[in-house]
Amino acid sequence: MPRVSVEVDGVRYDDDVEPRLLLAHHLRDRLGKVGTPIGCDTSNCGACTVLMDGLSVKSCSVLAVQADGHEITTIEGLGDGRTLHPMQRAFHEEHALQCGYCTPGMIMASLDLRRENADPSDEEIRAGLEGNLCRCTGYQNIVRAVRRAADDMRRSDQAEEAHR
Template identity: 70%
Template sequence: MARIRTTVDGLVYEDDVEPRMLLVQYLRERLGKTGTVIGCDTSNCGACTVHLDGMSVKSCSVLAVQANGAEVLTIEGLERDGQLHPMQQAFHDNHALQCGYCTPGMIMQSIDLLGDNPDPSETEIREGIEGNLCRCTGYQNIVRAVQDAASKMKPGASATQQSSAQPVAGGGA
């Protein structure tokens, strides 16, 4: 067993884990963060995407011991004071989901994309989310949702548009 200490969604956890335990397993099985979905177990689908120290990672390809000392942000950690993150709200408003299986990972990847490029073109959005697969939507509404969130998260957007925006650097804490 290996001892880890990690911050997940703003709370510090200390645990003994098997050295081969995946981060996605730790989040779901130990911490109950079931919004982080296990999709393919091969890092192809992106459903398990979380932020590790402010960058999106596929948690099925990261060992829990690699998160020792790190900050992890999951889909559950985005909501603040009863307000959805602007990306979550944009996915809702733009009907950017059908079955919802890919949605947590797609949202986490899209937030990371906007952290790198706050005003992406449609092509840049499609390229930025290409590691996350959706079998239902055809991506049109997902692209619209990312564009909508980008407009609301831009510096200079109205205070009501930015009210639930949270920093994503350093795991969003």
């Protein structure tokens, strides 16, 4: 069995894995990262989106062996344990979730979108989240949440830069 070494939410894990084991199943079943839901196992819904080296990937379409040597961030790795990450907070404050099943993937994809574009328009947000499906919300509040978080994060970045 191949041995993988992967950093997940700041913790290094070394595990023997089956060559065909999906990253989503490794995260949930082996590492206990159950905040990453499995929606479809076909990469259509995006619920299982995580960040791999800062880029969003659908963990149901990545083998655990492909994550060897990489840094994975799950929804549980955001925030500091006491306060929500600005993107999580914006999703909460803008009521951008109903059942919540798609929310972890939406948040993780939104962080990658924000990394690429610090000030996305509504159209750019919709395009950036195209691979993440929500069956409950109608997307209006999701777009509003991403825009709010991007604004909050940009202001925070500017404040930090001004203090340097």
